Amino acid sequence: MIIRGRVWKFGGNISTDIIIPGRYLRTLNYSLWPKHLMEGIDPTFSSKVRKGDIIVAGKNFGCGSSREQAVLAIKFAGISAVVAESFGWIFFRNAINHGLPAIECPNITKYVETGDIIEIDLANGFIKTPKKTLMIKPYPKFIMDILNAGGLIQYYRRIRK
Amino acid sequence: MSTAIEKIISDHVGVKVHAGEYVETPVDLIYFHDGTGVLVFKHLEEMGVEKLSNVKSAVFFDHSIPPHSIEAATLQRYILNSCRKYGISSIHFMGEGICHQVVHEKGYVKPGQVVVGADSHTPTLGVLGVLALGVGALDAAYALATGKLWLKIPETILITVKGKLPKGVYAKDVILHIVGSLKAYGALGKVIEFSGSLISDLSVESRFTLCNMAVEMGAVSCFQNIDEKTIKYLKDVGVHEFKVYFSDKDSHAEIFSFDASSLEPQIACPHNVDNVKPVVEVEGTPIDQVFIGTCTNGRLEDLIEVAKILKKGKVKPYVKLIIIPASKNILLKAISLGLIEIFLESGAMIGIPGCGPCIGMHMGVLGDGEVAISTSSRNFIGRMGSRKSKIYLASPATAAASALTGEITDPRRFL
Numbered sequence: 318m319i320i321r322g323r324v325w326k327f328g329g330n331i332s333t334d335i336i337i338p339g340r341y342l343r344t345l346n347y348s349l350w351p352k353h354l355m356e357g358i359d360p361t362f363s364s365k366v367r368k369g370d371i372i373v374a375g376k377n378f379g380c381g382s383s384r385e386q387a388v389l390a391i392k393f394a395g396i397s398a399v400v401a402e403s404f405g406w407i408f409f410r411n412a413i414n415h416g417l418p419a420i421e422c423p424n425i426t427k428y429v430e431t432g433d434i435i436e437i438d439l440a441n442g443f444i445k446t447p448k449k450t451l452m453i454k455p456y457p458k459f460i461m462d463i464l465n466a467g468g469l470i471q472y473y474r475r476i477r478k
Numbered sequence: 479m480s481t482a483i484e485k486i487i488s489d490h491v492g493v494k495v496h497a498g499e500y501v502e503t504p505v506d507l508i509y510f511h512d513g514t515g516v517l518v519f520k521h522l523e524e525m526g527v528e529k530l531s532n533v534k535s536a537v538f539f540d541h542s543i544p545p546h547s548i549e550a551a552t553l554q555r556y557i558l559n560s561c562r563k564y565g566i567s568s569i570h571f572m573g574e575g576i577c578h579q580v581v582h583e584k585g586y587v588k589p590g591q592v593v594v595g596a597d598s599h600t601p602t603l604g605v606l607g608v609l610a611l612g613v614g615a616l617d618a619a620y621a622l623a624t625g626k627l628w629l630k631i632p633e634t635i636l637i638t639v640k641g642k643l644p645k646g647v648y649a650k651d652v653i654l655h656i657v658g659s660l661k662a663y664g665a666l667g668k669v670i671e672f673s674g675s676l677i678s679d680l681s682v683e684s685r686f687t688l689c690n691m692a693v694e695m696g697a698v699s700c701f702q703n704i705d706e707k708t709i710k711y712l713k714d715v716g717v718h719e720f721k722v723y724f725s726d727k728d729s730h731a732e733i734f735s736f737d738a739s740s741l742e743p744q745i746a747c748p749h750n751v752d753n754v755k756p757v758v759e760v761e762g763t764p765i766d767q768v769f770i771g772t773c774t775n776g777r778l779e780d781l782i783e784v785a786k787i788l789k790k791g792k793v794k795p796y797v798k799l800i801i802i803p804a805s806k807n808i809l810l811k812a813i814s815l816g817l818i819e820i821f822l823e824s825g826a827m828i829g830i831p832g833c834g835p836c837i838g839m840h841m842g843v844l845g846d847g848e849v850a851i852s853t854s855s856r857n858f859i860g861r862m863g864s865r866k867s868k869i870y871l872a873s874p875a876t877a878a879a880s881a882l883t884g885e886i887t888d889p890r891r892f893l
Contacts, residue, residue, distance in 0.1 A: 330662050330750055334858040338865075339839045343542060343550045345516065357860040377663040377696055381856055382837075383598040385517055385614040403666055406698050407598055411614035459500040459628065469616050473525050473623065 318464075320398045320418065320437040322371040324429050327358065329375030333387040333408065336379065342386050350386050351394035368395030371437070373429050375401065379408025385415070392417045398437055400425050400444065413460055416468035420444070422453050481634040481730065482701055482723040483669050486609045489721075490592055497633040497731070502626045507534050507586055510596035510618050511577045513541035513837070516553045517615035518596060519560035522622065529564075531625035536568035536586055537561055538577035540832040546840035564622075575805025575831040578602045578690070578773040583715055583807050589704050590721035594621050599773050599855070602690040604700035605682060606708060607722060609669075611699055632698040633731035635665060638674035641739030646890035648783070649684035650775055650853065650873035652676070653691040654744035656736060658754025666696030671725060673703060676738050682711045683777040690774045691855050694751040701725075743888055745851075746871035749859045757876055757888045767798040767850040768881040769862075770874050771829070772836045775853035776804030778811050780874040785817045787878040787892045793825030794884030800842050802829035826881070838862040844869075851880045 335357030337350055355362035372378075372391065378401035379387060388411040391399065398418040402425060412419035420437060428448045429435060436445040442455045456464065466472035480488070480496070488494045490503045510518050515537060522530075537557065545551035561569055570580050578599050581587055589607035593600065600612035611627065621627050639652060657664075670692040677685065685702055692700035702708075704722045712720070743757040770776070770784055781803060793799045801821050803809040809831055812818050818828060835842030836854040844850055844863030850870070852862070857869035872880075875889035882892070 332856070332858040332861075334838075334856065334861045338860045339837045340843070340863075342513065343547060343553060343839070345520065345553070357858070357865055360865075377666060380662060380696060381598060381858060383514065383596060383612050383614050385514075385616060388614075403663060403696075405696065406667055407612055407614055410617060414614065414616040414620075457500055457630075463628075469620055470521060470525050473620060477526075 318439040320371065321434065322369045322397050323367070324371050324373050324431055324433045324435055325366065326426060326429060326431045327372065327374040330377045330380055331358070331374050332381035333379055333384050334381055336387040337384065337390045342384060347389060347393055350390035354390045354394050363394065366394050366396065369397050370395065371435060372396055372399045373425055374399070375426050376403045378404050380405035383407045385411050388412050388415050388417055400437065402426060413463055414469040416464060418464065420453055422451055425451060479726045479729045481725040482671070483609055483634050484631060485723045486590060486592060487631055495631055497631050499631050500628065501631060502628050503592055504625055505533055505594045505621050505627050506591035507593045508618055508621050509536045509538065509577055509581055510615070511538045511540050512543065512554050512557055514596035514615045514618065515557040518619045519557065521616050521619035522564065525619065525623060527623045530622045533621065533625045534586070535566050535622060536570065536581065537566055538570045538580055539572045540576045541837060542840040543572035543830060543832045550840065573806055573830050575807065576773045576776065576833055579804040582606060583805055585716040588717050588720040590723055594618060594627055598693055599690055601693050601697065601699040602686050602773055604689045605685040605702050606712065607702065607704040609699060612693065632667060632669045634669040634671050634701065634725060635732040635734065636671050636673065636730040637734045637736065639672065639676040639736045639738055640674045641676055641737040643676070643738055644741065646743055646875060646893050647738070647741050648873045648875060649680055649687040651741055651744040652738050653688045654746055654754050654871065655741055657691060657694050657752050658744065660695050660734065662695060662750060662752040664695045665692065668697060668731065669699045669701055670695065670697045671701045671730065677702065678705060681779060682707050683779045686777065687774055694855055743873060743876050743890065745876065745886065746857055748857055748868040748870065751855065751857060751871065757872065757886065760886050761888055763886040764849065765797060765851050765880055765885060766848040767800070767842065767844060768877050769800050769835050769842060769850060769852040769854065770877050771802030771804060771834050772854040773804060774855040775874050776802060776808065778808050780853065781808070781812050781817050784874045784878040785820045787875060787882065787889060788824040788826065789820050790892050791824070791882040793881045797881055797884050798842070799826040799881040800829055800835060801826045802834040803831050806831050835862055851877050851886060853877050
């Protein structure tokens with residue numbers, strides 16, 4: 318799997334409250350969530366983001382509340398992957414479960430700026446940035462199986478058959 | 479050499495496993511609430527699940543209660559109908575209290591279990607010697623369908639705390655100090671085990687406050703050893719049979735030691751939980767709202783401390799003081815102890831047991847430029863309302879003292 322896209326860079330400790338504030342959660346109209354993506358830090362973000370873009374962030378991305386809408390808002394905004402120096406435990410699970418690649422890369426924010434085009438090679442374990450090619454740990458088979466299925470819902474349907 | 483967590487998971491999967499391994503572990507209890515419940519059932523439908531596994535499950539209505547909007551009411555009705563459809567009968571409806579409090583008050587939680595809750599503060603239950611994991615709605619749906627959860631077995635770090643708490647200093651101050659020291663990512667991907675003479679001295683209620691905020695350091699969960707106090711608590715809620723686990727010596731990945739004997743009241747300043755200072759450093763900051771409650775600090779002992787302070791004055795005019803007991807059970811006890819009368823006389827508003835303004839959704843929302851002091855566990859930008867508002871996190875005593883003066887105040891001035 319190779320993912321190529323334009324970068325939006327954020328800092329550390331981006332909480333799910335920042336990714337999508339609680340007051341927008343009470344709806345099943347999934348298309349509303351991307352409109353409030355990153356509203357806590359940049360209310361204009363949803364108007365700038367394009368399909369295929371990649372979010373790059375510092376440590377502890379997606380910390381805090383377990384709300385899945387944080388992952389769904391990112392996914393439905395068309396973001397193809399999130400690369401962070403580390404992830405909140407629940408956010409990481411939610412991302413994998415919904416088939417959104419969440420990739421840990423320890424020093425990524427040092428080598429990438431907003432607007433850069435980066436290329437993520439999941440199978441071979443590296444990220445090509447304009448400044449440097451960075452190594453990433455390949456996912457264990459268990460996680461790859463969920464991602465390849467398209468998420469935990471599809472994975473469940475497959476194993477149940 | 480294994481940690482308690484490794485032993486619990488090993489017994490669940492039937493083979494000896496260690497940190498770093500991926501497993502699908504059977505779970506013993508699954509719970510969720512009106513916030514995450516909607517997606518839980520949507521996912522079950524999309525998965526094509528018709529019948530759930532036979533794992534015990536329970537649903538709590540605590541987040542936006544009573545509903546504040548047509549959409550919230552409609553979605554809550556959908557949850558109730560789905561419970562009926564899937565045969566979930568353990569429903570704790572609006573007004574009973576916060577899931578993480580009611581779930582142990584009602585005796586669902588037994589030491590040695592693997593508990594899955596679709597809410598990030600599920601690790602609060604680690605006080606009772608369980609592996610309690612906060613997850614998203616899809617993990618909960620998958621667990622309801624299969625009885626299992628995928629998991630990379632986490633390492634455990636040990637935090638020991640010794641010393642006697644000085645006057646005006648509480649479990650909340652201890653955990654704020656620890657979060658401030660280890661930082662918001664200090665325990666990322668790991669389980670925190672608390673031990674030490676101070677932990678033994680603390681009440682079970684105070685221990686819940688500690689475990690509740692482990693997640694604010696990125697911890698996967700929290701764990702505490704069972705002792706006489708927890709056994710008595712469990713007996714009182716009707717839990718008599720369970721399996722007890724302890725970590726082997728030298729099984730922890732890291733050890734951190736703290737001494738609380740010279741600790742001062744602590745406060746987490748905007749906009750990060752780990753931006754912690756002694757209260758004296760920000761004393762005098764004007765506030766607009768005070769919120770006392772939540773799964774962090776809405777228990778009876780918290781309300782008793784609050785009453786001691788509120789008895790000494792009146793809430794500063796035009797400061798909104800909102801007090802919400804964490805459960806109906808706590809509210810009833812607070813009424814019989816005369817605490818609610820003290821609160822009302824002082825000028826406080828009393829809310830329906832539930833999450834209240836902590837989640838910035840349906841009540842007590844902060845406006846532009848407003849400043850709140852809250853006994854909850856999160857102060858991220860916009861958490862409780864406007865992204866131009868500010869949240870300070872502190873103990874119930876500090877919050878109560880601040881309500882009387884209208885500015886952030888060291889509670890020791892009133893004790």
